[in-house]
Amino acid sequence: MITLNTDNSTISEVDFSSKTNLLDEYLKKIEARDLGFYKLHEDKETLKKVQEFADQNRNKYDHFIVLGIGGSSLGTICLQQSLTHLFKAPKLFVLDNIDPTMLSQIEDVIDYSKTLFIIVTKSGGTPETLSQYYYFREKVPQENFVFITDPEKGILREIANKENIPAFEIPENVGGRFSVLTPVGLLPAALLGLNIADLLQGVEEAWNNKELAFKLATTQYLLSKEGKNITVMMPYSQRLIRLADWYSQLLAESIGKNENTGITPVKALGVTDQHSQLQLYNEGPKDKLLIFIEVSDLGPTLQIPENPISYLKGVSFNKLMQTELEATRQSLTKNGRPNITIKLPAVSEKTLGALFLHLELSVAFLGEFYGIDAFNQPGVELSKNLTKEMLS
Ligand code: PA5
Numbered sequence: 001m002i003t004l005n006t007d008n009s010t011i012s013e014v015d016f017s018s019k020t021n022l023l024d025e026y027l028k029k030i031e032a033r034d035l036g037f038y039k040l041h042e043d044k045e046t047l048k049k050v051q052e053f054a055d056q057n058r059n060k061y062d063h064f065i066v067l068g069i070g071g072s073s074l075g076t077i078c079l080q081q082s083l084t085h086l087f088k089a090p091k092l093f094v095l096d097n098i099d100p101t102m103l104s105q106i107e108d109v110i111d112y113s114k115t116l117f118i119i120v121t122k123s124g125g126t127p128e129t130l131s132q133y134y135y136f137r138e139k140v141p142q143e144n145f146v147f148i149t150d151p152e153k154g155i156l157r158e159i160a161n162k163e164n165i166p167a168f169e170i171p172e173n174v175g176g177r178f179s180v181l182t183p184v185g186l187l188p189a190a191l192l193g194l195n196i197a198d199l200l201q202g203v204e205e206a207w208n209n210k211e212l213a214f215k216l217a218t219t220q221y222l223l224s225k226e227g228k229n230i231t232v233m234m235p236y237s238q239r240l241i242r243l244a245d246w247y248s249q250l251l252a253e254s255i256g257k258n259e260n261t262g263i264t265p266v267k268a269l270g271v272t273d274q275h276s277q278l279q280l281y282n283e284g285p286k287d288k289l290l291i292f293i294e295v296s297d298l299g300p301t302l303q304i305p306e307n308p309i310s311y312l313k314g315v316s317f318n319k320l321m322q323t324e325l326e327a328t329r330q331s332l333t334k335n336g337r338p339n340i341t342i343k344l345p346a347v348s349e350k351t352l353g354a355l356f357l358h359l360e361l362s363v364a365f366l367g368e369f370y371g372i373d374a375f376n377q378p379g380v381e382l383s384k385n386l387t388k389e390m391l392s
Contacts, residue, residue, distance in 0.1 A: 001205070002354050003343045004212045006219055008329075010338040019222075023214045029368045030361075035375065036171040037178035037360055038207055041200040043171075050168065050183050051197075053146070054190030061116045061144075064092040064191050065106070067132040068120030068184075070253075072096075072148075074246040075180025075356070076120075076188045081242040082347055083194050092188055098128045103135060112140045116191070119147045120184055122176045124154015127387075148183045175375050177250050178360050181353065195349045202353025206361070213361035216291075216340070220362070221369045223289050223338055224263055231263050232281065235293035236270035236325045239347045243293070244268070247359055254363045254374040261370045271324045278328065282335050290332060290339035293355075294325055297346040 006012075030038075040046075066076055073096035080092055093110075095102060117140055121129045133156075137145075147167035149156040160167035168183035179185070181203055186196045206212070220231060231251060233244040244267035256262035268277050270292070281290060302317040312320070332339045342358070344351045367374025 001209070001345070002212065002351060002358060004215055005341040005343060006215065008333045008339065010333055010336055011219060011340060019218050023210065026214070026365055026368045027210065030364045033375065034173060035175075035178070035364075036173040037175075037181070037364075038203075038357060040171075040174070040181045041203040041207070046169075046183065047186070047197060047200060050186045050190050053166070053168075054187065057116060058191055058193065062091070062114040063110045064116050064118060064188060065110070065136075066092065066094040066096075066118045066120060066188055067129055067136070068094070068118075068148075069096045069126060069128050070249060071176025071179050072120040072122065072126075072129065072184055074177075074242075074249055075185040078240075078242040078246045079180070079185055079189045079194065079352065080192065082239045082352055083189070083349060084192055086238060092192055094188075095132060098131060103132065107139075112136075113144070115140070115144060117145050118188060118191075119145060119149075119156060121149055121154070121156055122170045122174075122179060122184075124149045124156035124158075127384075130155060146187070148187060177253055178375070180246070180356055189349075198349035199353035202350040202355075203357045205350070206354040206357035209358075210361060212342075213358050214365055216342075216358070216362040217365035217369065219338075219340060220263060220289060221366055228287050228289055228338060229263055230266055230288040232266040232268050232277075232288055232290045233293065234268040234270050234273065234290060235295075236321060237293065237295045237298065237347055238269070240293055240295070241267075241269050243352075243355070246356075250359060250363050253377045253380075255366055255370065255372070256379070257370070257372040257374075261372055263366075270328065271321060274324065274328055278331075281337060282331055286337065288337065290337065292325060292329060292339060292341040294322075294341050294343045295345075295347055296343065298322075 066073060073094050077094050080090065093106065095106065117136055119129065119133050142163065142165070145165050147156050147160050147165055148170060149167060151169040151172060157167065159165065168187060170179050170182045170184060174182055181199065186199070189199065190196045233247050235241065235243055248265035248267055251263055251265045281288060298318045298321060304312050304315050304317060304320065329339055329341065344355065364374055
């Protein structure tokens with residue numbers, strides 16, 4: 001089970017104990033929005049369809065390419081980084097940019113006829129994703145495409161219907177950055193051979209432990225009221241480095257809604273960023289909350305060989321990493337820097353599924369605390385419209 005530890009002197013000043021009785025009240029506000037992101041574990045039919053498609057197609061292709069951006073790509077990138085081998089040549093590439101170098105170089109490593117293209121866009125109209133699709137459509141056999149999009153709306157759905165291309169549905173009431181546990185993340189994960197039933201079981205476990213998300217959101221909210229408007233997510237696990245990317249979008253796009261409402265997400269990695277960012281966190285402005293992600297089981301115990309450094313004698317890399325986390329945590333606490341720890345038993349499908357939902361729910365709670373709509377993103381429209389204007 002995933003736990004949240006807020007037990008240190010920097011957080012005890014934040015009086016969230018008086019707020020915990022408000023959980024049900026705020027939950028009702030979230031439920032009143034009639035959203036689907038926290039009910040995805042109930043959809044056994046989609047799980048079955050995705051699994052079947054993946055089982056039929058996994059070995060037919062050498063590579064899988066996801067075309068998508070934002071909420072249509074970040075969850076998949078996180079799933080791949082967290083749950084597949086860190087160094088084996090990847091079978092799946094996510095092209096979440098329109099940089100022509102990236103788009104043209106991909107053919108140096110894939111054979112179009114042996115690659116399945118998964119086109120992901122909730123709205124079905126995102127120009128970056130559609131232009132990528134039209135680029136590859138000229139090169140790739142039509143049977144090598146599968147779509148993931150809105151059940152009814154959008155250009156991609158129209159093409160799927162007209163050209164009989166298989167197309168999975170993103171439920172109408174699940175928005176882009178909350179969609180990782182729909183076919184958006186489930187299909188690529190299943191194609192990679194990951195256990196998607198476990199992912200959804202994790203979601204169910206997180207839903208049954210909503211206190212975690214509520215406590216996290218309360219802590220962030222109360223600290224932000226004291227001017228601590230930056231949240232640094234720092235996993236101590238190479239596998240979880242892309243979780244912080246996924247969370248950055250979730251937090252930034254959901255909460256940054258007006259001049260007084262927003263939490264700036266920052267990505268960090270333990271132990272790597274102890275040697276690049278920690279100085280700032282320990283002695284710079286007191287405007288941050290650090291969220292450590294601690295993993296109890298970091299993998300096979302790897303002993304540091306005999307060496308002349310006395311304090312490393314008989315120590316494993318696992319122990320060194322955990323000790324550095326503890327030392328970093330204590331240094332921040334001593335310096336009066338707010339920090340909390342989300343602790344996972346291990347990085348697995350189940351814990352990652354649970355973590356996605358805990359974090360999504362915490363952001364939904366935050367939105368209700370601020371009294372904003374955490375599920376839209378009007379602020380990105382202006383740039384989109386200007387792009388259209390300039391190209392027209
Ligand atoms: O969270 C959101 O809704 C957005 O960030 C989208 O994920 C992003 O803009 C991509 O949209 P779409 O999936 O419609 O292509």
